[in-house]
Amino acid sequence: xxxxxxxxxxxxxxxxxxxxxxxxxxxxxxxxxxxxxxxxxxxxxxxxxxxxxxxxxxxxxxxxxxxxxxxxxxxxxxxxxxxxxxxxxxxxxxxxxxxxxxxxxxxxxxxxxxxxxxxxxxxxxxxxxxxxxxxxxx
Amino acid sequence: xxxxxxxxxxxxxxxxxxxxxxxxxxxxxxxxxxxxxxxxxxxxxxxxxxxxxxxxxxxxxxxxxxxxxxxxxxxxxxxxxxxxxxxxxxxxxxxxxxxxxxxxxxxxxxxxxxxxxxxxxxxxxxxxxxxxxxxxxxx
Numbered sequence: 001x002x003x004x005x006x007x008x009x010x011x012x013x014x015x016x017x018x019x020x021x022x023x024x025x026x027x028x029x030x031x032x033x034x035x036x037x038x039x040x041x042x043x044x045x046x047x048x049x050x051x052x053x054x055x056x057x058x059x060x061x062x063x064x065x066x067x068x069x070x071x072x073x074x075x076x077x078x079x080x081x082x083x084x085x086x087x088x089x090x091x092x093x094x095x096x097x098x099x100x101x102x103x104x105x106x107x108x109x110x111x112x113x114x115x116x117x118x119x120x121x122x123x124x125x126x127x128x129x130x131x132x133x134x135x136x137x138x
Numbered sequence: 139x140x141x142x143x144x145x146x147x148x149x150x151x152x153x154x155x156x157x158x159x160x161x162x163x164x165x166x167x168x169x170x171x172x173x174x175x176x177x178x179x180x181x182x183x184x185x186x187x188x189x190x191x192x193x194x195x196x197x198x199x200x201x202x203x204x205x206x207x208x209x210x211x212x213x214x215x216x217x218x219x220x221x222x223x224x225x226x227x228x229x230x231x232x233x234x235x236x237x238x239x240x241x242x243x244x245x246x247x248x249x250x251x252x253x254x255x256x257x258x259x260x261x262x263x264x265x266x267x268x269x270x271x272x273x274x275x276x277x
Contacts, residue, residue: 101233103235104224104235117153117154117157117232118232118233119160120160120161120163120164120225120226120228120232121164121224121225121226122163122164122165122166122223122224122225123160123161123163123164124163124170126170127156127159127160127163127170127173127174128160130156130159130174131154131156131157131159131160134154134156135154
């Protein structure tokens with residue numbers, strides 16, 4: 001993020017891909033999308049990833065996300081998370097992921113001059129950085 | 139077998155070499171210098187083996203080299219699978235995770251390559267014996 005996104009060299013676009021084997025993943029994805037509407041996507045995403053073992057077992061997605069929001073933001077996000085438009089957005093992301101043969105999360109896809117490269121999961125940042133630098137130099 | 143190696147080389151060489159390097163890196167087995175070296179060289183080695191196999195040149199050596207390469211790949215795939223790593227195989231480009239199915243496929247390819255090696259060595263041995271017999275008869 002610091003090396004490329006913050007410097008304006010790379011755009012980072014998040015897509016949701018709740019996996020069907022995780023019962024609360026869809027709800028978490030909707031909350032994350034809803035949080036983006038109040039400008040808190042990163043914070044919501046961070047807390048959801050950091051504590052996923054906890055909310056995946058307890059189902060306390062609402063409490064988890066709202067813990068990083070102000071009371072006003074939390075109220076908005078709770079309403080938005082149930083909004084059909086948000087649910088449709090997540091469904092669209094899921095379909096896009098399926099079209100791209102995404103099978104696991106996180107999956108990173110680099111797009112450079114209309115060509116897409118799927119970054120293998122587990123690749124180190126050092127190698128990934130070399131690849132990004134190579135693409136940017138072209 | 140030649141077609142398999144040629145196709146494997148094609149799927150890797152059509153992409154930037156660092157894409158394959160990242161596939162190797164995902165196994166988390168090698169230091170960076172080794173990952174980068176293998177990322178650059180393995181596709182060309184596969185291409186060379188594919189061409190030699192297709193032309194039947196030094197078949198017992200080529201088949202043995204192919205079997206060794208496949209054996210190493212298969213071994214690290216089994217290791218990654220046993221470790222529960224959710225990574226791509228990297229065999230024929232990206233987008234193919236390591237599953238029981240990919241292990242079975244690569245296991246069959248390895249068995250086929252070992253069989254080819256055995257047959258090539260046996261054929262060479264028979265030719266040698268035939269030549270020796272011919273020389274003995276002539277003398």
